[in-house]
Amino acid sequence: MKRLVFAVAASFLAVAAFAQGTAAPAATSAANMRIGVINVERLVQESALGKEAFNRVKKLNDQKKDEADKLSKELRDMEQKLADQGSALADDKREALQKTYQEKAIAFKRFQDDANRDLETAQKKELGELEKRVFPIINQVGKERGFTLIFNKFQSGLVFADDSVDITDDVLKVFNTTVAVPATKPAEGAAAKSAAPAAKSAPAPAPTKKP
Numbered sequence: 001m002k003r004l005v006f007a008v009a010a011s012f013l014a015v016a017a018f019a020q021g022t023a024a025p026a027a028t029s030a031a032n033m034r035i036g037v038i039n040v041e042r043l044v045q046e047s048a049l050g051k052e053a054f055n056r057v058k059k060l061n062d063q064k065k066d067e068a069d070k071l072s073k074e075l076r077d078m079e080q081k082l083a084d085q086g087s088a089l090a091d092d093k094r095e096a097l098q099k100t101y102q103e104k105a106i107a108f109k110r111f112q113d114d115a116n117r118d119l120e121t122a123q124k125k126e127l128g129e130l131e132k133r134v135f136p137i138i139n140q141v142g143k144e145r146g147f148t149l150i151f152n153k154f155q156s157g158l159v160f161a162d163d164s165v166d167i168t169d170d171v172l173k174v175f176n177t178t179v180a181v182p183a184t185k186p187a188e189g190a191a192a193k194s195a196a197p198a199a200k201s202a203p204a205p206a207p208t209k210k211p
Contacts, residue, residue, distance in 0.1 A: 021135065023139050032119055032148075033148040033149065034146055034147050034148050034149075034165075035147065035148060035149045035150075035151065035165060035166070036142065036145070036147040036149070036150045036151075036165045036167045037150065037151050037152070037153040037158060037165055037166050038138060038150055038151070038152060038153060038162045038165070038166070038167055038171060039153045039154065039166065039168040040152050040153070040154070040155065041154065042168050042172065043134060043168070043171065043172065043175070044127075044130070046132075046172055047172055047176055048175075048176050049130060049133060049175070049179060050130060051107075051130070053090075053126035053127070053130055054126075056122070057119070057122050057123055057126055057128060060118065060119060060122050061119055064118070064119065067109075067111065067113065067115070068112065068166050071104070071107070071108045071111060072108065074104060075101070075104055075105060075108060078097070078100070078101045078104065079101070081097065082094075082098065082101065083095060133175075133179050134171070134175060134179075135182040137174050137175045137178070137179065138150060138167075138171055139172060140174065141167055141170050141171050142167070145167065145170070147167070151166065153166065
């Protein structure tokens with residue numbers, strides 16, 4: 001039985017080729033061009049938002065894998081039952097068991113296809129959101145440091161780039177200290193919620209006796 005295998009990290013990073021390059025001013029001469037590179041994989045792996053996105057995809061992957069393992073075990077158990085008891089079963093019971101096995105095998109294959117499609121959709125969604133947030137930072141850092149072009153270090157056909165033109169650290173620093181900061185707000189809401197039950201837990205006044 002073909003097992004359901006998800007390579008989350010590899011596929012997540014492989015799709016993360018969204019920073020192929022920023023637009024260059026038309027009037028810039030070749031002699032005055034300053035070219036930079038950025039390691040997009042590091043943005044996904046090391047940025048706060050990238051880690052959150054990866055963890056969400058990994059959580060979905062783990063859920064699908066658990067379901068796949070359960071379905072696969074059911075099929076293996078049925079295979080074993082057919083092998084051990086098939087010849088001893090009455091014809092109608094053996095045929096019914098074989099039919100059930102075939103139906104479960106078809107359902108398992110359908111589950112694999114749906115799970116892979118769901119995972120791919122989740123990856124694209126997360127990377128799309130990450131792209132919307134990181135592109136302005138790349139443009140900001142590129143303009144501040146006077147770069148004409150910025151290329152994705154490993155997805156643009158680049159053969160060599162000096163470390164001095166790698167702006168990954170700069171982008172990570174700005175990205176983590178500006179875009180990811182609002183993520184602390186839910187903690188304030190959680191604190192407010194935790195305070196509410198405390199007020200409700202105050203003892204009620206003792207009932208007064210009637211004269």
